[in-house]
Amino acid sequence: MRRLFIxxxxxxxxxxxxxxxxxxxxxxAEVWAPGPVLPLLELAxxxxxxxxTGFSLLGIPGVRLPEGLADTLRGFDEILSWSGGNxxxxxxxxxxxxxxxxxxxxxxxxxxxxxxxxxxxRQTRPWHGLxxxxxxxxxxGGRRILLPTLAIERTAARPLRVVLHPFSxxxxxxxxxxxxxxxxxxxxxxxxxxxxIQWCAGPEDTLPGDLxxxxxxxxxxxxxxxxxxxAALFIGNDSGITHLAAMLGIPCVVxxxxxxxxxxxxxxxxxxxxxxxxxxxxxxxxxxxxGETAVLSVLRDLLEK
Numbered sequence: 001m002r003r004l005f006i007x008x009x010x011x012x013x014x015x016x017x018x019x020x021x022x023x024x025x026x027x028x029a030e031v032w033a034p035g036p037v038l039p040l041l042e043l044a045x046x047x048x049x050x051x052x053t054g055f056s057l058l059g060i061p062g063v064r065l066p067e068g069l070a071d072t073l074r075g076f077d078e079i080l081s082w083s084g085g086n087x088x089x090x091x092x093x094x095x096x097x098x099x100x101x102x103x104x105x106x107x108x109x110x111x112x113x114x115x116x117x118x119x120x121x122r123q124t125r126p127w128h129g130l131x132x133x134x135x136x137x138x139x140x141g142g143r144r145i146l147l148p149t150l151a152i153e154r155t156a157a158r159p160l161r162v163v164l165h166p167f168s169x170x171x172x173x174x175x176x177x178x179x180x181x182x183x184x185x186x187x188x189x190x191x192x193x194x195x196x197i198q199w200c201a202g203p204e205d206t207l208p209g210d211l212x213x214x215x216x217x218x219x220x221x222x223x224x225x226x227x228x229x230x231a232a233l234f235i236g237n238d239s240g241i242t243h244l245a246a247m248l249g250i251p252c253v254v255x256x257x258x259x260x261x262x263x264x265x266x267x268x269x270x271x272x273x274x275x276x277x278x279x280x281x282x283x284x285x286x287x288x289x290x291g292e293t294a295v296l297s298v299l300r301d302l303l304e305k
Contacts, residue, residue, distance in 0.1 A: 001028065001078060004076040004080070006050065007032070008034060011036070011239075012243040015037075015040065016116045019117050019137070020123075023128035029045055030047070030048065031046070032047075032050040032053050035049040058090045058094060059087045061089065073097070074097070074100070081103050081104065082104050082105075104123050105123070108263060114263065115262060115263055115267070117133055117267060138269065140269040143246075144247070150225040150229070159194050160232035161230055162197055163235065164197060164199050164200065164235050165236035165239065172282040173238045173282070175283045194299075194303055199212075200224075200241070201217055221244070228248055238254065252266065252270065253294050254266060254272070254274065257282050274290060
Protein backbone atom coordinates (compact mmCIF):
# COMPACT_ATOMS: atom_id res chain seq x y z
CA MET A 1 0.00 0.00 0.00
CA ARG A 2 1.30 3.44 -0.94
CA ARG A 3 0.75 5.63 2.08
CA LEU A 4 1.48 9.34 2.55
CA PHE A 5 1.98 11.00 5.93
CA ILE A 6 1.69 14.79 6.13
CA UNK A 7 3.32 16.01 9.34
CA UNK A 8 3.81 19.73 10.07
CA UNK A 9 5.44 21.08 13.21
CA UNK A 10 8.72 21.83 14.92
CA UNK A 11 11.53 19.40 15.77
CA UNK A 12 10.05 18.10 19.02
CA UNK A 13 6.55 17.71 17.56
CA UNK A 14 7.85 15.62 14.66
CA UNK A 15 10.12 13.48 16.83
CA UNK A 16 7.28 12.72 19.25
CA UNK A 17 5.18 11.70 16.24
CA UNK A 18 7.81 9.28 14.90
CA UNK A 19 6.39 6.28 16.85
CA UNK A 20 3.30 6.50 14.62
CA UNK A 21 5.40 6.03 11.50
CA UNK A 22 7.26 3.11 13.08
CA UNK A 23 4.06 1.46 14.36
CA UNK A 24 2.05 1.73 11.14
CA UNK A 25 5.04 0.66 9.08
CA UNK A 26 7.43 2.85 7.12
CA UNK A 27 7.59 0.44 4.17
CA UNK A 28 6.58 2.25 0.97
CA ALA A 29 5.72 5.31 3.06
CA GLU A 30 6.26 8.89 1.98
CA VAL A 31 6.40 11.78 4.44
CA TRP A 32 5.79 15.45 3.69
CA ALA A 33 7.18 17.55 6.53
CA PRO A 34 9.04 20.83 7.15
CA GLY A 35 12.41 20.84 5.39
CA PRO A 36 14.61 21.17 8.51
CA VAL A 37 13.22 18.01 10.15
CA LEU A 38 13.32 15.78 7.05
CA PRO A 39 16.80 14.35 7.86
CA LEU A 40 15.38 12.97 11.13
CA LEU A 41 12.50 11.14 9.40
CA GLU A 42 14.81 8.53 7.93
CA LEU A 43 12.36 5.69 8.61
CA ALA A 44 10.31 6.84 5.61
CA UNK A 45 11.10 5.46 2.18
CA UNK A 46 10.63 8.92 0.62
CA UNK A 47 10.61 12.43 2.08
CA UNK A 48 9.52 15.79 0.68
CA UNK A 49 9.59 19.33 1.99
CA UNK A 50 5.96 20.09 2.82
CA UNK A 51 6.35 23.75 1.82
CA UNK A 52 7.40 22.75 -1.70
CA THR A 53 4.42 20.48 -2.39
CA GLY A 54 1.70 23.16 -2.56
CA PHE A 55 -0.54 21.16 -0.22
CA SER A 56 -1.48 24.25 1.81
CA LEU A 57 -2.89 25.90 -1.34
CA LEU A 58 -5.70 23.36 -1.56
CA GLY A 59 -7.91 25.36 0.76
CA ILE A 60 -7.39 28.84 -0.71
CA PRO A 61 -10.22 29.92 -3.04
CA GLY A 62 -9.12 31.20 -6.44
CA VAL A 63 -5.53 29.99 -6.13
CA ARG A 64 -4.25 27.81 -8.95
CA LEU A 65 -2.84 24.54 -7.68
CA PRO A 66 0.62 23.33 -8.71
CA GLU A 67 0.41 21.19 -11.81
CA GLY A 68 -0.02 17.52 -10.96
CA LEU A 69 -0.65 18.01 -7.22
CA ALA A 70 -4.15 16.51 -7.26
CA ASP A 71 -2.97 13.55 -9.36
CA THR A 72 -0.03 13.02 -7.02
CA LEU A 73 -2.32 12.93 -3.99
CA ARG A 74 -4.80 10.62 -5.70
CA GLY A 75 -1.92 8.30 -6.52
CA PHE A 76 -1.65 7.27 -2.87
CA ASP A 77 -3.85 4.51 -1.49
CA GLU A 78 -4.16 6.40 1.78
CA ILE A 79 -3.11 9.76 3.20
CA LEU A 80 -2.88 10.52 6.92
CA SER A 81 -2.55 14.25 7.53
CA TRP A 82 -1.89 16.27 10.68
CA SER A 83 -2.18 19.41 8.56
CA GLY A 84 -5.40 21.06 7.41
CA GLY A 85 -7.86 19.40 9.76
CA ASN A 86 -9.05 22.79 11.03
CA UNK A 87 -9.48 24.23 7.50
CA UNK A 88 -12.97 23.44 6.14
CA UNK A 89 -12.13 24.75 2.66
CA UNK A 90 -9.11 22.47 2.38
CA UNK A 91 -11.11 19.46 3.54
CA UNK A 92 -13.91 20.25 1.09
CA UNK A 93 -11.40 20.58 -1.76
CA UNK A 94 -9.87 17.20 -0.94
CA UNK A 95 -13.31 15.62 -0.91
CA UNK A 96 -14.26 17.21 -4.23
CA UNK A 97 -11.01 16.04 -5.83
CA UNK A 98 -11.51 12.49 -4.49
CA UNK A 99 -8.27 12.57 -2.50
CA UNK A 100 -8.11 9.60 -0.05
CA UNK A 101 -7.17 11.60 3.03
CA UNK A 102 -7.91 11.45 6.76
CA UNK A 103 -7.23 14.39 9.04
CA UNK A 104 -5.96 14.38 12.63
CA UNK A 105 -5.49 17.02 15.30
CA UNK A 106 -1.83 18.11 15.13
CA UNK A 107 -1.20 18.39 18.90
CA UNK A 108 -2.88 17.47 22.20
CA UNK A 109 -5.20 19.96 23.87
CA UNK A 110 -4.01 21.91 26.88
CA UNK A 111 -5.96 19.69 29.29
CA UNK A 112 -4.45 16.43 28.01
CA UNK A 113 -2.72 14.19 30.55
CA UNK A 114 -1.37 11.65 28.04
CA UNK A 115 2.20 11.85 26.78
CA UNK A 116 2.21 13.35 23.30
CA UNK A 117 3.79 10.25 21.71
CA UNK A 118 1.10 8.01 23.18
CA UNK A 119 -1.54 10.56 22.19
CA UNK A 120 -0.44 10.28 18.56
CA UNK A 121 -0.52 6.48 18.82
CA ARG A 122 -4.05 6.56 20.23
CA GLN A 123 -5.14 8.74 17.32
CA THR A 124 -3.97 6.06 14.92
CA ARG A 125 -4.83 2.94 16.95
CA PRO A 126 -6.97 1.37 14.16
CA TRP A 127 -3.80 1.07 12.06
CA HIS A 128 -1.55 -0.64 14.63
CA GLY A 129 -3.52 -1.49 17.79
CA LEU A 130 -1.27 0.38 20.22
CA UNK A 131 -2.36 2.75 22.99
CA UNK A 132 1.18 3.56 24.04
CA UNK A 133 4.77 2.94 23.06
CA UNK A 134 5.98 -0.67 23.48
CA UNK A 135 7.93 -1.25 26.70
CA UNK A 136 11.06 -2.08 24.71
CA UNK A 137 11.10 1.44 23.29
CA UNK A 138 11.11 2.85 26.81
CA UNK A 139 14.18 0.86 27.86
CA UNK A 140 17.72 2.27 27.78
CA GLY A 141 18.51 3.10 24.17
CA GLY A 142 15.21 1.58 23.04
CA ARG A 143 14.08 4.59 21.04
CA ARG A 144 17.18 4.47 18.86
CA ILE A 145 15.16 2.31 16.44
CA LEU A 146 13.33 5.52 15.47
CA LEU A 147 16.62 6.99 14.21
CA PRO A 148 18.27 3.84 12.86
CA THR A 149 21.37 5.27 11.17
CA LEU A 150 21.80 8.40 13.30
CA ALA A 151 21.60 6.77 16.73
CA ILE A 152 24.85 4.83 16.94
CA GLU A 153 25.81 3.65 20.41
CA ARG A 154 29.35 4.61 21.29
CA THR A 155 31.49 4.28 24.38
CA ALA A 156 32.08 7.74 25.79
CA ALA A 157 35.76 8.64 25.50
CA ARG A 158 37.72 10.58 28.10
CA PRO A 159 37.42 13.40 28.73
CA LEU A 160 33.65 13.06 28.91
CA ARG A 161 32.07 15.50 26.47
CA VAL A 162 29.33 17.50 28.18
CA VAL A 163 27.06 19.31 25.72
CA LEU A 164 25.22 22.42 26.96
CA HIS A 165 22.31 23.66 24.85
CA PRO A 166 20.75 26.63 26.71
CA PHE A 167 17.96 27.37 24.20
CA SER A 168 14.36 26.47 23.35
CA UNK A 169 11.40 27.93 21.50
CA UNK A 170 10.26 30.01 24.48
CA UNK A 171 11.97 32.23 27.05
CA UNK A 172 9.84 30.65 29.80
CA UNK A 173 11.37 27.26 29.00
CA UNK A 174 14.93 28.51 29.37
CA UNK A 175 17.03 28.05 32.48
CA UNK A 176 19.04 31.30 32.66
CA UNK A 177 22.23 31.43 30.63
CA UNK A 178 24.05 32.85 33.65
CA UNK A 179 23.33 29.59 35.51
CA UNK A 180 24.54 27.52 32.56
CA UNK A 181 27.79 29.50 32.72
CA UNK A 182 28.05 28.89 36.45
CA UNK A 183 27.28 25.21 35.89
CA UNK A 184 30.05 24.94 33.27
CA UNK A 185 32.52 26.43 35.77
CA UNK A 186 31.37 23.99 38.45
CA UNK A 187 31.80 21.01 36.11
CA UNK A 188 35.32 22.16 35.23
CA UNK A 189 36.23 22.67 38.88
CA UNK A 190 34.80 19.33 40.02
CA UNK A 191 35.72 17.08 37.09
CA UNK A 192 38.98 18.66 35.96
CA UNK A 193 40.38 16.89 32.90
CA UNK A 194 37.74 14.16 33.11
CA UNK A 195 35.11 16.37 31.46
CA UNK A 196 35.11 18.82 28.54
CA ILE A 197 32.40 21.43 27.98
CA GLN A 198 30.85 21.78 24.52
CA TRP A 199 28.39 24.62 23.95
CA CYS A 200 25.73 24.02 21.32
CA ALA A 201 23.45 26.51 19.53
CA GLY A 202 21.13 26.63 16.56
CA PRO A 203 22.00 28.64 13.44
CA GLU A 204 20.04 31.66 14.71
CA ASP A 205 20.62 31.34 18.47
CA THR A 206 22.75 34.01 20.14
CA LEU A 207 25.65 33.11 22.41
CA PRO A 208 28.10 35.58 24.00
CA GLY A 209 31.32 35.86 22.01
CA ASP A 210 33.47 33.95 24.50
CA LEU A 211 31.13 30.94 24.28
CA UNK A 212 30.33 31.21 20.59
CA UNK A 213 33.85 30.80 19.22
CA UNK A 214 33.94 27.03 19.77
CA UNK A 215 30.20 26.33 19.88
CA UNK A 216 28.61 23.65 17.74
CA UNK A 217 26.34 25.15 15.11
CA UNK A 218 24.89 22.80 12.52
CA UNK A 219 22.68 23.75 9.60
CA UNK A 220 21.44 20.16 9.22
CA UNK A 221 19.88 18.19 12.03
CA UNK A 222 21.39 14.89 10.91
CA UNK A 223 24.86 16.42 11.27
CA UNK A 224 23.92 17.59 14.76
CA UNK A 225 22.60 14.12 15.64
CA UNK A 226 25.87 12.49 14.59
CA UNK A 227 27.85 14.99 16.66
CA UNK A 228 25.60 14.48 19.69
CA UNK A 229 26.24 10.74 19.49
CA UNK A 230 29.75 11.45 20.80
CA ALA A 231 28.44 13.18 23.94
CA ALA A 232 28.60 11.60 27.37
CA LEU A 233 25.97 13.98 28.77
CA PHE A 234 23.52 16.48 27.31
CA ILE A 235 22.19 19.37 29.41
CA GLY A 236 19.34 21.49 28.09
CA ASN A 237 15.84 22.91 28.35
CA ASP A 238 12.50 21.64 27.04
CA SER A 239 13.39 21.87 23.35
CA GLY A 240 13.36 19.84 20.17
CA ILE A 241 17.12 19.32 20.44
CA THR A 242 16.65 17.85 23.91
CA HIS A 243 14.05 15.44 22.51
CA LEU A 244 16.61 14.50 19.85
CA ALA A 245 19.36 13.87 22.43
CA ALA A 246 17.01 11.73 24.53
CA MET A 247 15.93 9.70 21.48
CA LEU A 248 19.59 9.10 20.63
CA GLY A 249 19.97 7.45 24.04
CA ILE A 250 22.35 10.07 25.46
CA PRO A 251 22.15 10.69 29.23
CA CYS A 252 20.27 13.98 29.64
CA VAL A 253 19.66 16.46 32.43
CA VAL A 254 16.68 18.60 31.48
CA UNK A 255 15.50 21.86 33.07
CA UNK A 256 11.79 21.52 32.48
CA UNK A 257 9.04 24.14 32.75
CA UNK A 258 6.39 25.44 32.45
CA UNK A 259 4.69 22.70 30.35
CA UNK A 260 3.27 19.53 31.89
CA UNK A 261 6.04 16.89 31.95
CA UNK A 262 3.54 14.04 31.79
CA UNK A 263 2.63 15.26 28.31
CA UNK A 264 5.76 16.92 26.94
CA UNK A 265 8.83 15.55 28.74
CA UNK A 266 11.55 14.03 26.54
CA UNK A 267 11.35 10.26 26.78
CA UNK A 268 14.27 8.02 27.54
CA UNK A 269 15.53 5.73 30.29
CA UNK A 270 18.56 8.01 30.72
CA UNK A 271 16.66 11.29 31.05
CA UNK A 272 16.82 13.09 34.40
CA UNK A 273 14.09 15.70 34.56
CA UNK A 274 14.32 18.72 36.85
CA UNK A 275 11.07 20.61 37.31
CA UNK A 276 9.47 22.96 39.81
CA UNK A 277 7.22 21.07 42.17
CA UNK A 278 3.59 21.88 41.44
CA UNK A 279 4.31 22.57 37.77
CA UNK A 280 3.32 25.51 35.62
CA UNK A 281 6.33 27.62 36.55
CA UNK A 282 9.15 28.67 34.19
CA UNK A 283 12.40 26.76 34.13
CA UNK A 284 14.11 29.76 35.73
CA UNK A 285 12.40 28.79 39.00
CA UNK A 286 14.68 25.74 39.29
CA UNK A 287 17.50 26.65 41.73
CA UNK A 288 21.09 26.48 40.54
CA UNK A 289 22.07 24.16 43.39
CA UNK A 290 19.53 21.57 42.27
CA GLY A 291 20.85 21.59 38.74
CA GLU A 292 24.46 21.42 39.90
CA THR A 293 23.79 18.47 42.19
CA ALA A 294 21.98 16.52 39.47
CA VAL A 295 24.65 17.13 36.81
CA LEU A 296 27.63 16.29 39.02
CA SER A 297 25.88 13.15 40.25
CA VAL A 298 25.33 11.93 36.68
CA LEU A 299 28.93 12.71 35.72
CA ARG A 300 30.33 10.83 38.70
CA ASP A 301 28.18 7.82 37.82
CA LEU A 302 29.48 7.95 34.24
CA LEU A 303 33.08 8.11 35.42
CA GLU A 304 32.60 5.01 37.57
CA LYS A 305 31.40 2.93 34.59
